[in-house]
Amino acid sequence: MNVTGFEKNEKNEAVLTVVIDAPSFDKAIDNVYKKMRGQIAVPGFRRGKAPRKIIENLYGASTFYNDALDDLLPDACAFAIKEHELATVGYPNISGVNVNDDKSVTIDFTIALYPEIEIGEYKGLHAVKPVVDVPDSAVDSEVEATRLRNATVEVVERPAINGDTVTIDYTGSVDGVNFDGGTAEGYELTLGSNSFIPGFEVQVQGMQKGEERDINVTFPEQYHADDLAGKEAVFKVKVHEIKSKVLPEADDEFAKDVSEFDTLDEYKADIKARLIKEREADADNFFENALLEKLAESVTGAIPDVMIEEQVENQVNNFRNQLQQYGMELGSYLQMMGSSEAAFKAEARPAAEKQVRTSLALSKIAEIEAFTSTDEEVDALYQELADQYGVVVEMIKGSMPKEDMERELKLRAAVKMIRENGIADDPPPEEEAEPVAEAVTEEKPKAKKAPAKKKTEPAADADATAEEKPKKAPAKKTTAAKKEKAPAAEETKE
Numbered sequence: 433m434n435v436t437g438f439e440k441n442e443k444n445e446a447v448l449t450v451v452i453d454a455p456s457f458d459k460a461i462d463n464v465y466k467k468m469r470g471q472i473a474v475p476g477f478r479r480g481k482a483p484r485k486i487i488e489n490l491y492g493a494s495t496f497y498n499d500a501l502d503d504l505l506p507d508a509c510a511f512a513i514k515e516h517e518l519a520t521v522g523y524p525n526i527s528g529v530n531v532n533d534d535k536s537v538t539i540d541f542t543i544a545l546y547p548e549i550e551i552g553e554y555k556g557l558h559a560v561k562p563v564v565d566v567p568d569s570a571v572d573s574e575v576e577a578t579r580l581r582n583a584t585v586e587v588v589e590r591p592a593i594n595g596d597t598v599t600i601d602y603t604g605s606v607d608g609v610n611f612d613g614g615t616a617e618g619y620e621l622t623l624g625s626n627s628f629i630p631g632f633e634v635q636v637q638g639m640q641k642g643e644e645r646d647i648n649v650t651f652p653e654q655y656h657a658d659d660l661a662g663k664e665a666v667f668k669v670k671v672h673e674i675k676s677k678v679l680p681e682a683d684d685e686f687a688k689d690v691s692e693f694d695t696l697d698e699y700k701a702d703i704k705a706r707l708i709k710e711r712e713a714d715a716d717n718f719f720e721n722a723l724l725e726k727l728a729e730s731v732t733g734a735i736p737d738v739m740i741e742e743q744v745e746n747q748v749n750n751f752r753n754q755l756q757q758y759g760m761e762l763g764s765y766l767q768m769m770g771s772s773e774a775a776f777k778a779e780a781r782p783a784a785e786k787q788v789r790t791s792l793a794l795s796k797i798a799e800i801e802a803f804t805s806t807d808e809e810v811d812a813l814y815q816e817l818a819d820q821y822g823v824v825v826e827m828i829k830g831s832m833p834k835e836d837m838e839r840e841l842k843l844r845a846a847v848k849m850i851r852e853n854g855i856a857d858d859p860p861p862e863e864e865a866e867p868v869a870e871a872v873t874e875e876k877p878k879a880k881k882a883p884a885k886k887k888t889e890p891a892a893d894a895d896a897t898a899e900e901k902p903k904k905a906p907a908k909k910t911t912a913a914k915k916e917k918a919p920a921a922e923e924t925k926e
Contacts, residue, residue, distance in 0.1 A: 435512045437540075444734045445542045446520070450512040452504055454535040460917045461486050467495070494531075501529060501537065508539050519546035522738030536763040544736035551793045552730030556852055559722035561856035562715045565705045574703045575682055583677040591638045592674045594624040598636060599673040602647075606663045614665075618672070629665075636669060644670045722846065735788060743784035744777050751776075779906035798842035799851065805841040813837050 433456065435451030465484045474482035474490060477881060488495055509524040520543045528540035585597070592598050596622055604614030623633045635647045649665045656660040680686045687699035752762040767770055818825040 433508060433511045436538075436622065437513045440545070441542070444518070444545050444547060444736060444770060446513075446518055446545055447542050448509075448516075448540070450508045450539050450541075451540070452508055456499065457504070457531075457537050460504050461496045464496040464499040464503065467606045468499070469900075477818045490543050493855065499533065502900040504537070505529075505539065509543070512541075513543065518543075520544060521546055521736055522742065544738050547733050547735050547739075547792060548794050549731050549733035549735070549796060550731075551727065551796050554727055554730075554793070554797055555853040556855055557723050557726045557850065557853070558855045558857050559719055559726060560859050560885060561719040561722075562859060563877045564711045564715050566704055566711060570707055571703050574707070575700065577684070579679045579682060580677070582686075582690060583679045585675050586678055588676045590674070591640050592671065593676075595622070595677065597622045597675045598639070598810050599675075600636070601670045602673070603664050604667045606660065606665050611660065611770065614667075632667065632775060636671070638656055639669070639671045641671055641674055644659075657689045663798055716851075719854065719856055720851050723850050724790050724847070725786070727793045727850060728786050731789045735785070735792070739788050743788050743876050744780050747780045748773070748785055791843070793841075794843045794846040795863055797846040801846070801849065803845040805838050805845075809841055810837045812833060813841060820835055848875060 433453070434451045435448065439447050441447055462484065465487070466581050469484075469487070470480035472482065472487055472491075473479060474486060477486070484496075499515070505524075505526065513520055522544050524541040524543045526539065526541045528538070530538045532538060554770045563914070579741045588596070600619055600621060601617045602615065602619065604611060608653045619635070621628065621633065623637055626633070628692060629649045629651060632647055635649075639645055645668075647669050649667065650662065650664050651657075651660045651662060653662045680689070682696060684695045687693050691699045691702065693702060748762070755762055755765055762773070766776055814825050814828050815834075817832070818828045821828070
Protein backbone atom coordinates (compact mmCIF):
# COMPACT_ATOMS: atom_id res chain seq x y z
CA MET A 433 0.00 0.00 0.00
CA ASN A 434 1.04 3.57 -0.60
CA VAL A 435 -0.45 6.87 0.62
CA THR A 436 -0.44 9.25 -2.33
CA GLY A 437 -2.48 12.13 -0.97
CA PHE A 438 -3.04 13.89 2.35
CA GLU A 439 -4.46 17.26 3.34
CA LYS A 440 -6.66 18.82 6.02
CA ASN A 441 -9.87 20.59 5.08
CA GLU A 442 -11.71 23.45 6.76
CA LYS A 443 -13.83 20.97 8.76
CA ASN A 444 -10.75 19.63 10.56
CA GLU A 445 -10.94 16.43 8.55
CA ALA A 446 -8.10 14.51 6.94
CA VAL A 447 -8.55 13.93 3.22
CA LEU A 448 -6.51 10.89 2.23
CA THR A 449 -5.75 8.85 -0.87
CA VAL A 450 -4.26 5.37 -0.58
CA VAL A 451 -3.32 3.00 -3.40
CA ILE A 452 -3.47 -0.78 -3.02
CA ASP A 453 -1.04 -2.43 -5.41
CA ALA A 454 -2.26 -4.97 -7.96
CA PRO A 455 -0.73 -8.07 -6.30
CA SER A 456 -2.41 -7.22 -2.96
CA PHE A 457 -5.76 -6.71 -4.67
CA ASP A 458 -5.37 -9.95 -6.60
CA LYS A 459 -4.57 -11.82 -3.39
CA ALA A 460 -7.71 -10.43 -1.75
CA ILE A 461 -9.75 -11.53 -4.78
CA ASP A 462 -8.28 -15.01 -4.55
CA ASN A 463 -9.16 -15.23 -0.86
CA VAL A 464 -12.76 -14.30 -1.64
CA TYR A 465 -12.87 -16.85 -4.46
CA LYS A 466 -11.73 -19.61 -2.10
CA LYS A 467 -14.43 -18.68 0.42
CA MET A 468 -17.24 -18.39 -2.13
CA ARG A 469 -16.51 -21.03 -4.77
CA GLY A 470 -18.55 -23.63 -2.94
CA GLN A 471 -21.63 -21.42 -3.32
CA ILE A 472 -21.29 -20.87 -7.07
CA ALA A 473 -22.78 -23.28 -9.61
CA VAL A 474 -20.79 -23.67 -12.83
CA PRO A 475 -21.97 -26.02 -15.60
CA GLY A 476 -19.61 -28.94 -16.07
CA PHE A 477 -17.99 -28.62 -12.66
CA ARG A 478 -18.87 -30.04 -9.29
CA ARG A 479 -19.77 -27.32 -6.81
CA GLY A 480 -16.59 -25.78 -5.41
CA LYS A 481 -14.30 -27.23 -8.09
CA ALA A 482 -14.57 -24.58 -10.82
CA PRO A 483 -11.32 -22.57 -11.32
CA ARG A 484 -11.43 -18.86 -10.57
CA LYS A 485 -10.83 -17.89 -14.21
CA ILE A 486 -13.78 -19.99 -15.36
CA ILE A 487 -16.07 -18.29 -12.83
CA GLU A 488 -14.79 -14.82 -13.81
CA ASN A 489 -15.29 -15.59 -17.52
CA LEU A 490 -18.80 -16.82 -16.81
CA TYR A 491 -19.98 -14.12 -14.39
CA GLY A 492 -17.61 -11.26 -15.20
CA ALA A 493 -14.07 -10.23 -14.24
CA SER A 494 -15.38 -8.07 -11.39
CA THR A 495 -17.37 -10.89 -9.78
CA PHE A 496 -15.28 -10.90 -6.61
CA TYR A 497 -14.32 -7.21 -6.57
CA ASN A 498 -16.87 -5.91 -4.06
CA ASP A 499 -16.16 -8.57 -1.45
CA ALA A 500 -12.42 -8.18 -1.93
CA LEU A 501 -12.68 -4.42 -1.49
CA ASP A 502 -14.82 -4.87 1.63
CA ASP A 503 -11.96 -6.91 3.08
CA LEU A 504 -9.28 -4.41 2.02
CA LEU A 505 -10.87 -1.07 2.90
CA PRO A 506 -10.50 -1.19 6.71
CA ASP A 507 -6.83 -2.11 6.52
CA ALA A 508 -6.16 0.46 3.80
CA CYS A 509 -7.74 3.28 5.81
CA ALA A 510 -5.95 2.20 8.99
CA PHE A 511 -2.65 2.12 7.09
CA ALA A 512 -3.09 5.67 5.79
CA ILE A 513 -4.06 6.98 9.24
CA LYS A 514 -1.06 5.31 10.88
CA GLU A 515 1.26 6.50 8.12
CA HIS A 516 0.52 10.13 9.02
CA GLU A 517 0.18 9.45 12.78
CA LEU A 518 -3.28 10.95 12.89
CA ALA A 519 -5.53 11.13 15.95
CA THR A 520 -8.97 10.50 14.52
CA VAL A 521 -12.55 10.15 15.70
CA GLY A 522 -15.41 8.22 14.16
CA TYR A 523 -15.18 6.11 11.03
CA PRO A 524 -13.76 6.85 7.55
CA ASN A 525 -16.13 8.26 4.96
CA ILE A 526 -15.23 6.61 1.66
CA SER A 527 -15.65 9.10 -1.19
CA GLY A 528 -14.19 7.04 -4.04
CA VAL A 529 -12.96 3.54 -4.91
CA ASN A 530 -11.48 2.98 -8.34
CA VAL A 531 -9.95 -0.14 -9.86
CA ASN A 532 -7.22 1.11 -12.19
CA ASP A 533 -6.19 -0.34 -15.55
CA ASP A 534 -3.19 -2.06 -13.95
CA LYS A 535 -5.57 -3.67 -11.41
CA SER A 536 -4.31 -1.52 -8.56
CA VAL A 537 -7.00 0.21 -6.45
CA THR A 538 -7.21 3.89 -5.51
CA ILE A 539 -9.23 4.74 -2.41
CA ASP A 540 -10.22 8.28 -1.41
CA PHE A 541 -11.67 8.91 2.06
CA THR A 542 -12.07 11.54 4.73
CA ILE A 543 -12.05 11.12 8.47
CA ALA A 544 -12.60 13.57 11.33
CA LEU A 545 -9.52 14.53 13.31
CA TYR A 546 -9.42 14.74 17.07
CA PRO A 547 -10.10 18.42 17.73
CA GLU A 548 -7.36 20.79 18.72
CA ILE A 549 -9.04 22.78 21.46
CA GLU A 550 -8.07 25.47 23.92
CA ILE A 551 -9.49 25.94 27.38
CA GLY A 552 -9.62 28.84 29.78
CA GLU A 553 -8.24 28.97 33.31
CA TYR A 554 -9.35 25.82 35.10
CA LYS A 555 -8.01 26.52 38.56
CA GLY A 556 -10.02 28.81 40.78
CA LEU A 557 -13.31 28.47 38.91
CA HIS A 558 -16.30 29.95 40.74
CA ALA A 559 -19.63 28.15 41.16
CA VAL A 560 -22.55 28.21 43.56
CA LYS A 561 -22.56 25.54 46.24
CA PRO A 562 -25.94 24.98 47.91
CA VAL A 563 -26.23 25.50 51.65
CA VAL A 564 -26.93 22.26 53.46
CA ASP A 565 -29.79 22.55 55.93
CA VAL A 566 -31.71 19.77 57.65
CA PRO A 567 -34.60 21.27 59.62
CA ASP A 568 -36.43 19.31 62.30
CA SER A 569 -39.39 19.03 59.93
CA ALA A 570 -37.28 16.92 57.55
CA VAL A 571 -36.41 14.56 60.39
CA ASP A 572 -40.05 14.39 61.45
CA SER A 573 -41.04 13.52 57.87
CA GLU A 574 -38.62 10.59 57.92
CA VAL A 575 -40.08 9.39 61.21
CA GLU A 576 -43.63 9.69 59.84
CA ALA A 577 -42.67 7.73 56.73
CA THR A 578 -41.30 4.96 58.93
CA ARG A 579 -44.49 4.97 61.01
CA LEU A 580 -46.52 4.56 57.82
CA ARG A 581 -44.36 1.63 56.70
CA ASN A 582 -44.91 -0.04 60.05
CA ALA A 583 -48.61 0.68 60.27
CA THR A 584 -51.08 -2.11 60.90
CA VAL A 585 -54.51 -2.41 59.30
CA GLU A 586 -57.65 -3.15 61.27
CA VAL A 587 -61.33 -3.35 60.50
CA VAL A 588 -63.27 -0.48 62.05
CA GLU A 589 -66.98 -0.08 62.84
CA ARG A 590 -67.44 3.62 62.10
CA PRO A 591 -68.16 5.89 59.14
CA ALA A 592 -65.41 5.89 56.50
CA ILE A 593 -62.96 8.79 56.54
CA ASN A 594 -60.20 9.97 54.23
CA GLY A 595 -57.32 7.48 54.27
CA ASP A 596 -59.50 4.45 54.99
CA THR A 597 -59.69 1.50 52.61
CA VAL A 598 -63.29 0.52 51.84
CA THR A 599 -64.45 -2.68 50.19
CA ILE A 600 -67.34 -1.79 47.90
CA ASP A 601 -69.65 -3.01 45.16
CA TYR A 602 -70.63 -0.45 42.55
CA THR A 603 -72.66 -0.22 39.38
CA GLY A 604 -72.46 2.84 37.13
CA SER A 605 -75.09 4.10 34.73
CA VAL A 606 -75.60 7.04 32.37
CA ASP A 607 -79.20 8.09 31.70
CA GLY A 608 -80.33 4.94 33.51
CA VAL A 609 -78.30 2.61 31.27
CA ASN A 610 -75.41 0.63 32.73
CA PHE A 611 -72.19 1.06 30.77
CA ASP A 612 -69.48 -1.48 30.04
CA GLY A 613 -66.76 -1.73 32.67
CA GLY A 614 -68.72 0.31 35.18
CA THR A 615 -69.47 -2.55 37.56
CA ALA A 616 -67.31 -4.24 40.21
CA GLU A 617 -67.75 -6.33 43.31
CA GLY A 618 -65.47 -6.45 46.34
CA TYR A 619 -63.34 -3.58 45.05
CA GLU A 620 -60.87 -2.14 47.58
CA LEU A 621 -60.68 1.64 47.29
CA THR A 622 -58.40 3.82 49.39
CA LEU A 623 -60.20 7.09 50.01
CA GLY A 624 -58.02 10.05 49.12
CA SER A 625 -56.00 8.13 46.52
CA ASN A 626 -57.74 10.08 43.72
CA SER A 627 -57.90 6.91 41.66
CA PHE A 628 -61.59 7.39 40.84
CA ILE A 629 -63.51 10.21 39.14
CA PRO A 630 -63.37 13.53 41.02
CA GLY A 631 -66.16 13.64 43.58
CA PHE A 632 -66.60 9.88 43.88
CA GLU A 633 -64.30 9.23 46.84
CA VAL A 634 -65.51 12.30 48.74
CA GLN A 635 -69.09 11.03 48.59
CA VAL A 636 -68.06 7.59 49.88
CA GLN A 637 -66.68 9.24 53.00
CA GLY A 638 -69.21 9.02 55.82
CA MET A 639 -70.71 5.75 54.62
CA GLN A 640 -70.85 2.84 57.07
CA LYS A 641 -70.63 -0.91 56.69
CA GLY A 642 -73.75 -2.25 54.96
CA GLU A 643 -74.86 1.18 53.77
CA GLU A 644 -75.93 1.76 50.18
CA ARG A 645 -75.80 5.12 48.45
CA ASP A 646 -76.26 6.66 45.00
CA ILE A 647 -73.23 8.74 44.06
CA ASN A 648 -73.61 11.37 41.36
CA VAL A 649 -70.52 12.34 39.38
CA THR A 650 -69.59 13.86 36.04
CA PHE A 651 -66.94 12.28 33.83
CA PRO A 652 -64.11 14.68 32.86
CA GLU A 653 -64.37 16.32 29.45
CA GLN A 654 -61.00 14.76 28.54
CA TYR A 655 -61.92 11.28 29.76
CA HIS A 656 -60.23 8.44 27.85
CA ALA A 657 -63.54 6.79 26.92
CA ASP A 658 -65.09 9.19 24.39
CA ASP A 659 -68.62 7.84 24.92
CA LEU A 660 -68.44 8.80 28.62
CA ALA A 661 -66.49 12.06 28.42
CA GLY A 662 -68.42 14.91 30.03
CA LYS A 663 -71.41 12.70 30.86
CA GLU A 664 -73.26 12.74 34.18
CA ALA A 665 -73.34 9.32 35.83
CA VAL A 666 -74.85 7.62 38.86
CA PHE A 667 -73.03 4.89 40.77
CA LYS A 668 -74.95 2.66 43.14
CA VAL A 669 -72.44 1.87 45.89
CA LYS A 670 -72.59 -0.59 48.78
CA VAL A 671 -69.94 -0.69 51.52
CA HIS A 672 -68.98 -4.14 52.82
CA GLU A 673 -65.99 -3.32 55.04
CA ILE A 674 -63.96 -0.38 56.29
CA LYS A 675 -60.30 -0.77 57.19
CA SER A 676 -58.05 1.84 58.76
CA LYS A 677 -54.30 2.15 59.16
CA VAL A 678 -53.11 2.29 62.75
CA LEU A 679 -49.75 3.99 63.13
CA PRO A 680 -47.42 3.09 65.99
CA GLU A 681 -46.76 5.81 68.56
CA ALA A 682 -43.54 7.75 67.95
CA ASP A 683 -41.85 6.89 71.25
CA ASP A 684 -38.83 5.05 72.59
CA GLU A 685 -40.45 1.64 72.02
CA PHE A 686 -41.03 2.57 68.39
CA ALA A 687 -37.38 3.59 68.03
CA LYS A 688 -36.27 0.23 69.47
CA ASP A 689 -38.50 -1.64 67.01
CA VAL A 690 -37.32 0.14 63.85
CA SER A 691 -33.68 0.92 64.65
CA GLU A 692 -30.67 -0.02 66.73
CA PHE A 693 -31.30 2.83 69.16
CA ASP A 694 -32.95 2.76 72.56
CA THR A 695 -34.59 6.18 72.48
CA LEU A 696 -36.52 8.27 69.98
CA ASP A 697 -34.08 11.16 70.44
CA GLU A 698 -31.13 8.95 69.49
CA TYR A 699 -33.06 7.65 66.48
CA LYS A 700 -33.85 11.18 65.33
CA ALA A 701 -30.23 12.26 65.82
CA ASP A 702 -29.12 9.39 63.59
CA ILE A 703 -31.66 10.35 60.92
CA LYS A 704 -30.44 13.96 60.99
CA ALA A 705 -26.79 12.87 60.68
CA ARG A 706 -27.69 10.69 57.69
CA LEU A 707 -29.67 13.44 55.99
CA ILE A 708 -26.82 15.90 56.51
CA LYS A 709 -24.37 13.44 54.95
CA GLU A 710 -26.66 12.81 51.98
CA ARG A 711 -27.32 16.49 51.37
CA GLU A 712 -23.65 17.36 51.71
CA ALA A 713 -22.90 14.76 49.04
CA ASP A 714 -25.63 16.28 46.86
CA ALA A 715 -24.17 19.74 47.41
CA ASP A 716 -20.70 18.50 46.48
CA ASN A 717 -22.06 16.91 43.29
CA PHE A 718 -23.99 20.08 42.46
CA PHE A 719 -20.84 22.16 42.96
CA GLU A 720 -18.68 19.79 40.93
CA ASN A 721 -21.10 19.72 38.01
CA ALA A 722 -21.42 23.51 38.07
CA LEU A 723 -17.62 23.79 37.86
CA LEU A 724 -17.52 21.31 34.97
CA GLU A 725 -20.19 23.31 33.18
CA LYS A 726 -18.04 26.44 33.51
CA LEU A 727 -15.09 24.44 32.17
CA ALA A 728 -17.11 23.20 29.17
CA GLU A 729 -18.14 26.76 28.34
CA SER A 730 -14.48 27.77 28.12
CA VAL A 731 -13.67 25.27 25.34
CA THR A 732 -12.79 26.86 21.99
CA GLY A 733 -12.11 25.03 18.77
CA ALA A 734 -14.08 23.11 16.14
CA ILE A 735 -15.63 19.90 17.49
CA PRO A 736 -16.47 17.25 14.86
CA ASP A 737 -20.17 16.47 14.60
CA VAL A 738 -19.35 12.77 14.75
CA MET A 739 -18.21 13.11 18.37
CA ILE A 740 -21.51 14.69 19.38
CA GLU A 741 -23.52 12.17 17.37
CA GLU A 742 -21.72 9.27 19.07
CA GLN A 743 -22.53 10.75 22.48
CA VAL A 744 -26.18 11.16 21.45
CA GLU A 745 -26.23 7.48 20.50
CA ASN A 746 -24.73 6.61 23.90
CA GLN A 747 -27.49 8.53 25.68
CA VAL A 748 -30.20 6.93 23.56
CA ASN A 749 -28.78 3.45 24.21
CA ASN A 750 -28.58 4.14 27.96
CA PHE A 751 -32.22 5.23 27.94
CA ARG A 752 -33.18 2.20 25.86
CA ASN A 753 -31.49 -0.13 28.36
CA GLN A 754 -33.26 1.51 31.29
CA LEU A 755 -36.63 1.19 29.55
CA GLN A 756 -35.97 -2.51 29.05
CA GLN A 757 -35.75 -2.89 32.83
CA TYR A 758 -39.45 -1.99 32.82
CA GLY A 759 -40.23 -4.32 29.94
CA MET A 760 -40.64 -1.47 27.46
CA GLU A 761 -39.16 -0.86 24.02
CA LEU A 762 -37.90 2.60 23.06
CA GLY A 763 -40.00 2.76 19.91
CA SER A 764 -43.20 1.87 21.77
CA TYR A 765 -42.42 4.33 24.56
CA LEU A 766 -41.76 7.21 22.17
CA GLN A 767 -44.91 6.43 20.21
CA MET A 768 -46.90 6.48 23.44
CA MET A 769 -45.34 9.86 24.25
CA GLY A 770 -46.23 11.21 20.81
CA SER A 771 -42.56 11.53 19.91
CA SER A 772 -40.04 9.85 17.62
CA GLU A 773 -36.44 8.71 17.83
CA ALA A 774 -35.36 11.63 15.65
CA ALA A 775 -37.06 14.12 17.99
CA PHE A 776 -35.62 12.35 21.01
CA LYS A 777 -32.10 12.60 19.58
CA ALA A 778 -32.62 16.30 18.82
CA GLU A 779 -33.54 16.86 22.48
CA ALA A 780 -30.49 14.88 23.60
CA ARG A 781 -28.03 16.81 21.43
CA PRO A 782 -27.40 19.87 23.70
CA ALA A 783 -26.53 17.63 26.66
CA ALA A 784 -24.39 15.44 24.41
CA GLU A 785 -22.44 18.43 23.13
CA LYS A 786 -21.88 19.65 26.69
CA GLN A 787 -20.61 16.21 27.69
CA VAL A 788 -18.22 16.08 24.72
CA ARG A 789 -16.89 19.54 25.56
CA THR A 790 -16.38 18.50 29.18
CA SER A 791 -14.55 15.32 28.21
CA LEU A 792 -12.29 17.20 25.78
CA ALA A 793 -11.49 19.81 28.42
CA LEU A 794 -10.67 17.18 31.03
CA SER A 795 -8.39 15.40 28.55
CA LYS A 796 -6.66 18.71 27.84
CA ILE A 797 -6.08 19.29 31.56
CA ALA A 798 -4.73 15.76 31.95
CA GLU A 799 -2.31 16.50 29.11
CA ILE A 800 -1.22 19.84 30.56
CA GLU A 801 -0.76 18.44 34.06
CA ALA A 802 0.88 15.25 32.75
CA PHE A 803 -1.24 13.01 34.96
CA THR A 804 -0.14 9.40 35.18
CA SER A 805 -1.45 6.28 36.90
CA THR A 806 0.16 3.27 38.52
CA ASP A 807 -0.56 -0.37 37.80
CA GLU A 808 -2.07 -0.62 41.30
CA GLU A 809 -4.53 2.20 40.49
CA VAL A 810 -5.47 0.53 37.21
CA ASP A 811 -6.09 -2.80 38.98
CA ALA A 812 -8.20 -1.02 41.60
CA LEU A 813 -10.33 0.55 38.86
CA TYR A 814 -10.80 -2.82 37.18
CA GLN A 815 -11.97 -4.22 40.51
CA GLU A 816 -14.29 -1.25 41.07
CA LEU A 817 -15.97 -1.85 37.71
CA ALA A 818 -16.21 -5.59 38.33
CA ASP A 819 -17.95 -4.93 41.64
CA GLN A 820 -20.21 -2.36 39.99
CA TYR A 821 -21.38 -4.76 37.29
CA GLY A 822 -21.32 -7.87 39.46
CA VAL A 823 -18.85 -9.83 37.33
CA VAL A 824 -15.38 -11.29 37.82
CA VAL A 825 -12.53 -8.87 37.25
CA GLU A 826 -11.09 -10.98 34.42
CA MET A 827 -14.24 -10.32 32.38
CA ILE A 828 -13.76 -6.57 32.73
CA LYS A 829 -10.09 -6.84 31.80
CA GLY A 830 -11.02 -8.83 28.72
CA SER A 831 -13.49 -6.21 27.49
CA MET A 832 -11.80 -2.96 28.54
CA PRO A 833 -8.21 -2.27 27.45
CA LYS A 834 -5.72 -0.96 29.99
CA GLU A 835 -5.47 2.26 27.96
CA ASP A 836 -9.15 2.96 28.67
CA MET A 837 -8.56 2.52 32.39
CA GLU A 838 -5.58 4.86 32.30
CA ARG A 839 -7.61 7.47 30.47
CA GLU A 840 -10.45 7.21 32.98
CA LEU A 841 -8.02 7.69 35.86
CA LYS A 842 -6.58 10.78 34.16
CA LEU A 843 -10.05 12.24 33.72
CA ARG A 844 -10.84 11.56 37.37
CA ALA A 845 -7.62 13.26 38.40
CA ALA A 846 -8.59 16.29 36.30
CA VAL A 847 -12.04 16.44 37.92
CA LYS A 848 -10.44 16.21 41.36
CA MET A 849 -8.09 19.10 40.55
CA ILE A 850 -10.96 21.28 39.37
CA ARG A 851 -13.06 20.48 42.44
CA GLU A 852 -10.25 21.02 44.95
CA ASN A 853 -9.30 24.33 43.35
CA GLY A 854 -12.88 25.52 42.82
CA ILE A 855 -14.22 28.48 44.78
CA ALA A 856 -17.68 28.00 46.28
CA ASP A 857 -19.98 30.99 46.08
CA ASP A 858 -22.99 31.41 48.33
CA PRO A 859 -26.39 30.95 46.67
CA PRO A 860 -28.41 34.08 45.87
CA PRO A 861 -30.41 35.29 48.90
CA GLU A 862 -33.70 33.84 47.67
CA GLU A 863 -32.14 30.36 47.48
CA GLU A 864 -30.31 30.30 50.80
CA ALA A 865 -33.28 29.00 52.74
CA GLU A 866 -33.91 26.14 50.34
CA PRO A 867 -32.44 22.74 51.24
CA VAL A 868 -30.19 21.22 48.63
CA ALA A 869 -31.98 19.02 46.16
CA GLU A 870 -30.67 16.21 44.05
CA ALA A 871 -27.38 17.09 42.35
CA VAL A 872 -27.74 18.56 38.89
CA THR A 873 -25.82 16.87 36.11
CA GLU A 874 -25.85 17.74 32.46
CA GLU A 875 -29.17 18.38 30.76
CA LYS A 876 -31.02 15.26 29.74
CA PRO A 877 -33.74 14.73 27.17
CA LYS A 878 -36.92 15.23 29.16
CA ALA A 879 -39.15 12.20 29.08
CA LYS A 880 -42.82 12.72 29.78
CA LYS A 881 -44.56 10.38 32.19
CA ALA A 882 -46.01 7.29 30.63
CA PRO A 883 -49.74 7.54 31.34
CA ALA A 884 -51.45 4.79 33.26
CA LYS A 885 -54.07 2.86 31.39
CA LYS A 886 -57.45 3.94 32.74
CA LYS A 887 -60.32 1.72 33.79
CA THR A 888 -63.65 2.21 32.09
CA GLU A 889 -65.22 2.30 35.53
CA PRO A 890 -64.92 5.41 37.75
CA ALA A 891 -61.14 5.77 37.41
CA ALA A 892 -59.84 9.32 37.55
CA ASP A 893 -57.40 10.75 35.02
CA ALA A 894 -54.81 10.95 37.77
CA ASP A 895 -51.39 9.51 38.51
CA ALA A 896 -51.10 6.21 40.34
CA THR A 897 -50.35 6.38 44.04
CA ALA A 898 -46.77 6.39 45.25
CA GLU A 899 -46.96 2.74 46.23
CA GLU A 900 -47.89 1.80 42.67
CA LYS A 901 -44.98 3.54 40.92
CA PRO A 902 -41.85 1.57 40.02
CA LYS A 903 -38.74 2.62 41.85
CA LYS A 904 -36.18 4.71 40.01
CA ALA A 905 -33.37 2.62 38.58
CA PRO A 906 -30.06 3.36 40.35
CA ALA A 907 -27.66 5.38 38.22
CA LYS A 908 -24.06 4.28 38.13
CA LYS A 909 -21.71 7.26 38.28
CA THR A 910 -18.81 7.52 35.88
CA THR A 911 -16.51 10.38 35.04
CA ALA A 912 -16.93 10.57 31.32
CA ALA A 913 -20.68 10.10 31.04
CA LYS A 914 -23.67 10.24 33.38
CA LYS A 915 -26.44 7.69 33.10
CA GLU A 916 -29.93 8.62 32.04
CA LYS A 917 -32.67 8.41 34.57
CA ALA A 918 -35.26 5.78 34.06
CA PRO A 919 -38.63 7.21 33.04
CA ALA A 920 -41.40 7.40 35.61
CA ALA A 921 -44.28 5.20 34.44
CA GLU A 922 -47.49 4.53 36.28
CA GLU A 923 -48.42 0.94 36.93
CA THR A 924 -51.31 -0.26 34.82
CA LYS A 925 -54.45 -0.98 36.73
CA GLU A 926 -56.77 -3.55 35.32
